[in-house]
Amino acid sequence: xxxxxxxxxxFPEGDDLRARMPELVEQVRLARQSGFASLWFPDHYLIGxxxxxxxMLLMAWLLRExxxxxxxxxxxxxxxxxxxxxxxxxxxMDLLSGGRYVLGAGLxxxxxxxxxxxxxxxxxxxxxxxxxxxxxxxWTEEKVTHRGRFYTVEEASLSCRPVTPGGPPIYVAAQVxxxxxxxxxxxxAWLIVNSSALDVVVPQMQVYxxxxxxxxxxxxxxxxxxxxxxxxxxxxxxxxxxxxLHYKYAAYASWGLGRGSTDAEMFGMPFEQFVRDRFIxxxxxxxxxxxxxxxxxxxxxxxxxxxxxxxxPQERVLGSIERLGRIFG
Numbered sequence: 135x136x137x138x139x140x141x142x143x144x145f146p147e148g149d150d151l152r153a154r155m156p157e158l159v160e161q162v163r164l165a166r167q168s169g170f171a172s173l174w175f176p177d178h179y180l181i182g183x184x185x186x187x188x189x190m191l192l193m194a195w196l197l198r199e200x201x202x203x204x205x206x207x208x209x210x211x212x213x214x215x216x217x218x219x220x221x222x223x224x225x226x227m228d229l230l231s232g233g234r235y236v237l238g239a240g241l242x243x244x245x246x247x248x249x250x251x252x253x254x255x256x257x258x259x260x261x262x263x264x265x266x267x268x269x270x271x272x273w274t275e276e277k278v279t280h281r282g283r284f285y286t287v288e289e290a291s292l293s294c295r296p297v298t299p300g301g302p303p304i305y306v307a308a309q310v311x312x313x314x315x316x317x318x319x320x321x322x323a324w325l326i327v328n329s330s331a332l333d334v335v336v337p338q339m340q341v342y343x344x345x346x347x348x349x350x351x352x353x354x355x356x357x358x359x360x361x362x363x364x365x366x367x368x369x370x371x372x373x374x375x376x377x378x379l380h381y382k383y384a385a386y387a388s389w390g391l392g393r394g395s396t397d398a399e400m401f402g403m404p405f406e407q408f409v410r411d412r413f414i415x416x417x418x419x420x421x422x423x424x425x426x427x428x429x430x431x432x433x434x435x436x437x438x439x440x441x442x443x444x445x446x447p448q449e450r451v452l453g454s455i456e457r458l459g460r461i462f463g
Contacts, residue, residue, distance in 0.1 A: 135429070137462040138172030139165040139455065140208055140328075140359055140440035143192055146381070147183035149444075157448045158192070162199040164452055168459025173200045174208035174238065174359075174438055179247050184385055184444065190223055197230055206236035208359060208438065209307045209325065213242060213258035214251040217265040217285055221272040221292060221301075228296040235298075238325055239266070240307035257284070259316075266304060266320045273301025303354050311341055318345030318353075326358040328440060329386070332411040332431060339432050355436050358428065361413040362439035364457040365450075368417040372406075375415065378446035380405055385444075414439070422461045437462075 141161065145154055162173060173196070175189035189207050197205065205227070212220060220237070227235040241258045242248070248255040264282045271278050272287070273296050280287040296302060306321030308314045309330060317324040324342050326335055335358075346353065361379060365371030383405075409415065414424045428434060439458060442451040 135462065136171040136355075136436045137169070137458060138174055138204070138357075138436060138438040139170050140174045140176075140438050141192075141196075142440060142442035142444070142446075143175060143186055143189060144178075144181070144382070144385075144444055145185045146444045147185065149185060151185055151187065157451075158196065159199055160448070161442070161451060161455060162196050164455050165459070166200060166203055168456055169463050170203065170455075170459065172204040172206075172236075172436070172438065174206060177207050177210050178244070179211075179214070180250055181385070190227075193227065194230065202234075204234045204236055205231055206302075206305070207238050209238040209240035209305075211242035211247065212239045212265050213253055213261040214247055217268045218272070218287065220265070221269050222294060224269070224302050225273060225292055225294045225296040228298050228302045229294060233296075233298045235302045236305055237269075237302050238305045238307065239321075240325075241313070259313075260284070263316070263320065266306075269304070270301060305354075305357065311338070314338055314342050315345040318342055318351065319349050322354045323357055324353065325438075326432075326434070328359045328361050329383075329412060332428065336431055356432070356434045357436035357438055358432065358434040359438040359440065360428075361415075361443075362421065362437075362441055362454070362458065363413075363415045363450075364421050364441075364454045364461070365415075365417055366453070366457075368420045371416050372409070374450060375443070375446060376405075378443035379409070379413070381445055382443040383408075418457050418461055421458070425461065 141158060145151060175193050177189050178186060193205060224235060224237050241262055245255060261284050264284055268280050268285060272292050277289050277291050278287050279289050303322040305323040305325040306317035307325040307327050308317045309327055314324060363371055363375040365374050414421055425437060441454045
C-alpha cells in the first residue's frame with residue numbers, strides 16, 4: 135500500500151505566491167522523508183481570482199525535491215490540448231524523472247476553459263479517445279502518420295523519446311459509468327477523484343473490474359485521490375481544516391460542480407454531511423481506520439492525499455504530512 139501527496143497549488147486572492155513557493159518545497163521534502171511514494175499536481179486555466187501557477191512548470195521545478203517519487207498531473211485536461219504537445223512534454227518529464235512520470239488525464243468540465251481554448255465541450259470524449267491512441271503511437275513508433283477526426287500527424291516522430299518502454303503510464307480519471315468503462319479500455323489505471331462519495335465508488339469499482347475483465351486488461355494499480363487531514367486530536371481535526379476545505383469546494387461549485395450561495399445549495403446538503411464518506415479527516419488512529427475501511431470496500435492500494443487547501447496554515451500541513459507518513463510507515 136502506497137501514499138502520495140496531491141500538492142495544493144491553488145491560493146486565495148491577494149496571497150503572495152512568492153512566499154508560498156518555498157512552502158511547497160518544504161512540503162515535498164517532508165513527504166519524501168516521510169515515505170510518500172508519489173507527488174501529484176492539479177491542472178486548470180483561468181480560475182481567477184483563485185491563483186494557480188501552471189503545473190507542468192512547477193512539476194519540473196520540484197522534480198529534484200521529489201527524487202525517487204512517482205510524479206504526475208492529477209489531472210491533465212487533455213481535450214483542451216494538442217496531443218503532440220502532451221506527448222512531447224510527457225516524454226520530457228519521463229526523461230527528467232528517470233521513468234517515474236505518470237500522465238493523469240481526464241475530460242475536464244469547465245465551460246470557461248473549453249471556450250477559451252476553442253474546443254466544443256461536447257467533443258471532449260471523442261477527442262480524448264483519439265488523443266490516447268495517438269499519444270501511445272507517438273511514444274512507441276519511429277514515424278507516425280495519423281489522420282483522425284480531430285488531429286493530423288504526417289510522417290513525424292517525437293523530438294524526445296520516453297525512457298519508459300511503451301511510454302509513461304496513463305491514469306484516467308472518471309466519475310460516471312461510461313467514463314469508467316473508457317478508463318478500463320484506455321488507461322493503465324482508473325483514477326478515482328477526490329469528491330466521489332464512498333457509497334458511489336463501491337458499485338463503480340465493480341463496473342470498472344467487470345470492464346477490465348471484458349477487455350482482458352490488468353491495471354498497473356488501484357489509486358484513489360482523497361482530501362485528508364490528520365490532526366493531533368480527532369475532536370478538533372475537522373474544525374482545524376474546515377474553512378480551507380469549504381473555500382476549495384465553494385470554488386468548485388462556482389466553476390460548475392454546483393450552484394447556489396448556501397451550503398445546501400452548493401453541495402446538496404450541509405457541508406459537514408457532504409464531507410462524510412468523501413474525505414478522510416481525524417487523528418492518526420481514526421484516519422488509519424478509515425484507510426483500512428476504504429481498502430476493504432474498494433481494494434485500492436495507492437492513496438493520493440491532498441493535505442492542504444487555500445488558506446490552511448503551513449504548520450498544519452506539515453504536521454498532517456508527518457502524521458500520515460507514520461500511518462503508512
